[in-house]
Amino acid sequence: MPYKEKEIEKKYYTIGEVAEDLGVATSLIRFWEGEFDIIRPKKNRKGNRQFTKEDIKNVKLIYHLVKEKGYTLQGARDFVGKGSNDATDKLEMIQSLYKVRTFLEQLKKQL
Numbered sequence: 001m002p003y004k005e006k007e008i009e010k011k012y013y014t015i016g017e018v019a020e021d022l023g024v025a026t027s028l029i030r031f032w033e034g035e036f037d038i039i040r041p042k043k044n045r046k047g048n049r050q051f052t053k054e055d056i057k058n059v060k061l062i063y064h065l066v067k068e069k070g071y072t073l074q075g076a077r078d079f080v081g082k083g084s085n086d087a088t089d090k091l092e093m094i095q096s097l098y099k100v101r102t103f104l105e106q107l108k109k110q111l
Contacts, residue, residue, distance in 0.1 A: 012042070012050035021056070022063050032062050035073055038080055064094070 019026045033039045033049075038058040041049040051059070065076040 012052060013056060015041075015049045015051065018051050018056055018059055022060065024063070024067075029059060032059065036062055036077060036080065038062075 015026045015029055019029055022029075029039075030049075033041070036058070039055060039062065041051045041055045044050055061080065062076060065071040065079060066073065071079060
């Protein structure tokens with residue numbers, strides 16, 4: 001049985017990595033951190049934010065609500081406050097559907 005190299009998974013991500021992943025400025029993420037209780041990254045001794053996968057999931061939820069769905073900040077706060085698990089589940093389902101759509105579009109091009 002051949003040896004498979006295990007992919008190293010990061011435990012913490014910088015604010016720059018999160019911002020780049022979403023295509024937004026780091027200042028927007030810092031602003032959202034102050035506006036939404038669900039975004040609470042840890043800070044190291046230097047004060048640099050350290051985002052976990054859970055933190056990133058929450059930032060992506062806020063991004064989806066505000067940037068893609070057009071919610072106001074208060075509307076997004078209310079939506080998240082009513083049940084962030086439901087909101088997160090819906091976001092994950094939407095992201096999965098986008099991946100399936102992309103795969104099907106690529107498959108169609110190959111035919």
